[in-house]
Amino acid sequence: MTLNRRKFLGATAAMTGAAMLPRAVLAADTIKLGSIVDTSGIFDAYGKPMDMALRLAVNEINGAGGLLGRKIEVMAYDTQSDMALYSQYAQQLTRQDKVDVVHGGILSASREAIRQTMRKTGTLYFYNVQYEGGVCDRNIFCNGLTPAQQAEVLVPWAMKEAGGKKVYTLAADYNYGQITARWIEKYVRDAGGEVLSTDFFPLDVADFGATIAKIQTAAPDLVIAPLVGGAHLSFFRQWAASGMKDKIPLASTTLGVGNEHKVLTPEEGNGIMVAYSYSQDLDTPANTAFKERWSAAYGDPSALHELAISTYYGVHTWAKGVEMAGSVERDAVVAALETGVSFDGPAGKYTVDPKTHHATVDVHLMKFKDQKMDVVETLSQRPPIDTQTVCDLEANPDDNTQYEIQI
């Protein structure tokens, strides 16, 4: 038998885990929920509200008597925006703490760093973030939006609002932006339009003057901008500063996820079209009640964002699966969730899609208005059509790939 590093580490970790066993048995009267997100470092603006939402959901379940008569105990690790810590803490959660489920991961890189550990150790894993789509693994549930879910509804609507067929796309230059740009192109073509040009920008590009001139030369009817991060926010600012905002309408699949609409002034932001499954400004009784509960627990709800809401849904969806299965055992819970469990909350209804383990969600078409997102139309129950084209866990339950979806 050859002993490679992975096997050695695995064996060592297993032995350490075994040494910890007596303690784990003693603590078995609670259900252990592992959380692994960045609550410090450069991604903390995403991670902190996610952590708060997770705890809020757990407190709600515990307050209502717990799950299967047992309380849920949160075991949270802060990965400090450091990818290396993800694999370390994933080992700790699965082999030492032996948690019953793990929620977490923010960037796709962090998800991929821990997904295989979760799979190998048979620990059910929930990834609660909007991402590029394509993960096909029976052990994971992804309930964030994927590009097609947004682009499918956003593109035709924005083209109709703009009253034209010519589209110019500006996208962030990494896999999310590249994949989203391809979906945008597909839906523009489906709507009978054409994409004049697609420009990609590294995440640190902050100067868009030349691009704005190029866009004017191309004279599109609509600009769609899946740009990401602080530097890219400059585009929206420079676009408004050059006076283009009222000449060519703008749509985005990313602006507002980090509450950017509160950073842009009304003059810069008004009229930008977006599509998300959640906005703080959703005017529904469920959202009002949710924000009240959030305020009671944490005060000001203004940091709330879609990723926090997804996390909240993730915990509740898992809890429903456990209730239905009558056990926290992984296969039983997965089987229960695969019946198409749904949860109704502040963002409307999320339903587990059994074939892909992604979520069918309500998508809201919104326009920025005075630093708020004004809901124009709500489209209920949009399935994750991009992942569905490549992933069928009913047919191939052993699949374990992140597909790059060809369009």
Added chain:
Amino acid sequence: MDLSFVILVEMLYAVASLILIGAGLAVVFGMMKVINLAHGEFMMMGGYATITAVNLGVNVFVAMLVIAPLIVGLIGLVVERLVIRHLYGRLVDTMLATWGLSLFFIGMTTMIFGNTTTGISTPIPGFAVGGYQINGYNFFIIVVSVLLLIGILAVLKTTRAGLVARGAMQRADMAASLGYSPDRIYMATFFCGSALSGLAGAVLAPLVGLVPTSGGAYIAKAFITVIAGGPSLVAGLLSSAGFFGIVSQVFTFAISPVIGEVALLVAAVILLRLLPQGITGRFLKGRL
């Protein structure tokens, strides 16, 4: 025709912003030989100072042109007294110390303002040139950088303080023997360099979304501009900013913004291979 005017303005703007980004570093690194790796963070703090002042109701131009340079200059003064003055003449040590400072400033800013994007909108509206809309703020940046260069030149060339500073940078011992305290002169020069960085950060702030780590985006360009410029302060800054600004914009317009950035870096590598002392190490020798 309209397009060529727009391209011209964008090129001038690119040159002007490189001059702004490089000016503070040119003083601190070019004159004083202190490798200030916290230069980007000084700029970032200038941006935050502006945004905070504007949110407190200060006129945006006063905030950018007066308050931000003063605040960052004062921070620079404290840094010089506490850290830098012990490290003059020790290049590698200043590098390590200022790198630590940059991490410290990022941490402090994150603690105070949070790790979220902030910003203010541009105070000057855009206007039309033929069929094109251009950003009126570009002109403001061009004007500020022209005035800045003239100002630096005037101070160094025509005032006694400028003469003394230049003398002390060349031969501190001679300046001391003539009765000037090099310690004081270094302190004042570092203050000016920091203030210039603060000014640059402030003036560029309305164009970007500011986060505590924004400084990282500037630091490479600042060093490239200053090192490629060579020993002369104003002539070096102007020539290298002009060269890199035009190269990057030509490629940005012709191909894409990514290629524009790449072209800038490739141009820098080739330039330093051909002119290891910088542009003014070969041409315009002895100019300021």
